[in-house]
Amino acid sequence: MKTRTKLCYFSLILLVFIPSVVFGNGFATNEQSIRAIGRGGAFAAQADDPSAVYYNPAGIVQLEGTQATGGVSFIIPTVNFKSSVNNTTLNTTVGKETDLEDNIFAIPNFYITHKLFEQWSLGFGAFSNFGLGTDWPDDWEGRFLIGGTEANLSTFTLNPVVAYRPIQKLSLSAGVVFQYLNIELKNKRFTGTASEPNQKLEGDNWQVGWNVGALFWLTDEVRLGASYRSRVDHSIDDGTFDITGILNTGATADLELPAVLYLGVNWTRDALSLEFNAHWTEWSTYEKLEVLLDTGSTILSEKDWKDVWAYRFGAEYKLNEMFDLRAGLVYDESPIPDRTLDILVPSGDRWLFTGGLGVHYNKWNFDFAYNFVLDEDRTVDNNAGVSAAGTLRGEFKDGYTHVFGFNVSYKF
Numbered sequence: 515m516k517t518r519t520k521l522c523y524f525s526l527i528l529l530v531f532i533p534s535v536v537f538g539n540g541f542a543t544n545e546q547s548i549r550a551i552g553r554g555g556a557f558a559a560q561a562d563d564p565s566a567v568y569y570n571p572a573g574i575v576q577l578e579g580t581q582a583t584g585g586v587s588f589i590i591p592t593v594n595f596k597s598s599v600n601n602t603t604l605n606t607t608v609g610k611e612t613d614l615e616d617n618i619f620a621i622p623n624f625y626i627t628h629k630l631f632e633q634w635s636l637g638f639g640a641f642s643n644f645g646l647g648t649d650w651p652d653d654w655e656g657r658f659l660i661g662g663t664e665a666n667l668s669t670f671t672l673n674p675v676v677a678y679r680p681i682q683k684l685s686l687s688a689g690v691v692f693q694y695l696n697i698e699l700k701n702k703r704f705t706g707t708a709s710e711p712n713q714k715l716e717g718d719n720w721q722v723g724w725n726v727g728a729l730f731w732l733t734d735e736v737r738l739g740a741s742y743r744s745r746v747d748h749s750i751d752d753g754t755f756d757i758t759g760i761l762n763t764g765a766t767a768d769l770e771l772p773a774v775l776y777l778g779v780n781w782t783r784d785a786l787s788l789e790f791n792a793h794w795t796e797w798s799t800y801e802k803l804e805v806l807l808d809t810g811s812t813i814l815s816e817k818d819w820k821d822v823w824a825y826r827f828g829a830e831y832k833l834n835e836m837f838d839l840r841a842g843l844v845y846d847e848s849p850i851p852d853r854t855l856d857i858l859v860p861s862g863d864r865w866l867f868t869g870g871l872g873v874h875y876n877k878w879n880f881d882f883a884y885n886f887v888l889d890e891d892r893t894v895d896n897n898a899g900v901s902a903a904g905t906l907r908g909e910f911k912d913g914y915t916h917v918f919g920f921n922v923s924y925k926f
Contacts, residue, residue: 541646541667541859542774542795544824545587545621545885548921552870552883553828554842556789558778559739560830561729563879563923564625567639569776570741571675571687572727574627574635578925582626585881585921589619591647593860593889593913597655601904604655615649623921633680637689639673643743644695644771646859652702656857658901660715660803660815662701665858669771670694673725683731691723695748695769699858703757704902711760715805715813717753717767721746739778745799746771755807764808772796785832793824797849815898817854822847828868838872840883848890856898860910862890879923889913 544550547565550557557565561573564583597610627637648665656662675689696718702710723746730738753765773796780789797819805813828842844866850859870883891911899906 542644542772543621543642544793545589545917545919546623546641546643547583547625548585548587548623548881548883548919549840549870549872550828551587551885551917551919552840552842552868552872552881553789553830554826554844554866554868555793555824556778556791556826556828556842558741558776558789558791559729559737559780560778560782560787560789561727561739564627564637565623565639565921567625567627567637567673567675567689568623568641568643570727570729570739570778571637571689571725572677572685572729572741573739574637574675574687575629575633575677575679575685575729577627577635578629580626580628580926581923582624582926583879583921583923584622584624585919586623587621587883587917587919589621590916590918591617591619591913592915594911595654595656595860595908596911597908598895599655599905599907601655603903604658604906605653606655610655612651612654615651617647617649619645619647621645633678635677637675637677639671639675641671641673642669643671643774644669648858648860650857655904656899656906657702657710658704658903659857659899659906660701660813661699661858662901664698664700666696666698668696675725677727685729687727689725691725691743691746693721693723693746693748693771695719695721695750695771697750697769703760706902711758713758714756715753715765717750717765719748719750721748735781735783737780737782739776739780741776743774745773745796753805755805755813761809765805767803767805769803770799772799787830789826789828791826791828793826794821795824795849796821800849815856818851819849819854820851822849830872836874838870838874840868840870840872842866842868842870844868850892852893853896854898855892855894855896857894857906860892860894861913862892864889877925879921879925881921881923883917883919885915885917887915887917889915 561570566573677687727741
């Protein structure tokens with residue numbers, strides 16, 4: 515197989531699965547590499563395959579020649595809402611339960627690296643690191659809230675990076691982030707009559723950010739990693755707001771996607787590798803969702819999210835030359851205060867339990883992983899659930915998510 519054919523193969527993997535969205539805690543996604551997923555996302559200090567472009571690009575100096583990997587994660591979310599009010603207009607009674615519609619979302623990833631000189635390496639990544647997707651029945655009680663029937667936010671990021679190893683024990687890296695954002699929020703419009711027209715708000719934008727990383731070999735067995743991705747400030751200037759048969763007008767909005775920091779320590783001896791990562795997300799950038807309509811009206815939803823940490827522990831064991839076994843455990847804090855919890859991201863603190871398998875054959879690597887995500891129950895009793903037809907009150911419960919994924923890699 516010629517090099518050009520192989521590169522086309524990996525490009526096809528990427529193109530088939532874009533765009534993608536996911537139901538997440540906050541709306542950041544960490545499913546950027548199947549090998550890393552199997553380790554609980556703890557990879558900032560190991561960083562020794564092409565997905566280091568995302569987790570810590572300083573690690574690509576460890577990779578010889580040209581290497582590429584591409585794959586996808588499939589997300590299957592479940593959550594239930596149990597009402598605590600009686601309201602005939604909202605079509606609900608105390609104890610009524612509504613399930614999120616069944617959906618499967620996909621998150622793609624593609625990375626390629628090349629050792630330019632002994633101390634210099636180049637890399638490129640294409641991935642989706644922010645996204646959400648919810649789909650509720652058209653007649654449920656939250657249908658009049660913004661995004662009450664369907665919400666989709668997806669990103670597509672292109673990230674070229676360069677890494678330099680000035681001394682044997684230290685590598686530094688920097689990159690440019692080109693990010694596309696698309697958002698679509700649908701709900702029913704309350705009119706006080708039997709008619710409930712559809713309402714839709716949508717827009718998109720390209721914006722630029724940056725990322726840096728560092729990798730330090732403390733000893734032959736212990737290495738330290740740090741990786742930082744800047745916030746990306748999106749300004750949607752040509753959005754649209756539509757109420758079927760009533761209004762169609764332009765809309766503008768700003769959305770700051772948060773900065774992300776990974777700190778990691780890795781210990782490797784013989785066949786065993788253990789890693790701990792602390793993962794910080796700057797969710798305080800999400801103060802409000804404000805949309806200005808060309809009619810002069812404003813749609814405003816207070817958020818006031820807080821900065822949070824996720825704590826990731828991962829392990830990898832080389833069973834033999836052909837197979838690797840992986841496992842991980844994650845505790846992921848929710849950024850959402852009780853007073854602004856809404857239907858777009860009805861999430862609490864989460865536990866993730868992960869496992870994975872790596873298979874090596876000649877120049878090929880095949881990685882498989884599974885995550886089980888267990889979400890904390892959350893009660894809604896705040897102004898975020900107020901619509902003209904009444905107030906949404908109740909509990910989001912039984913929230914869990916299955917994540918399946920695979921990657922295919924090749925060393926040229």
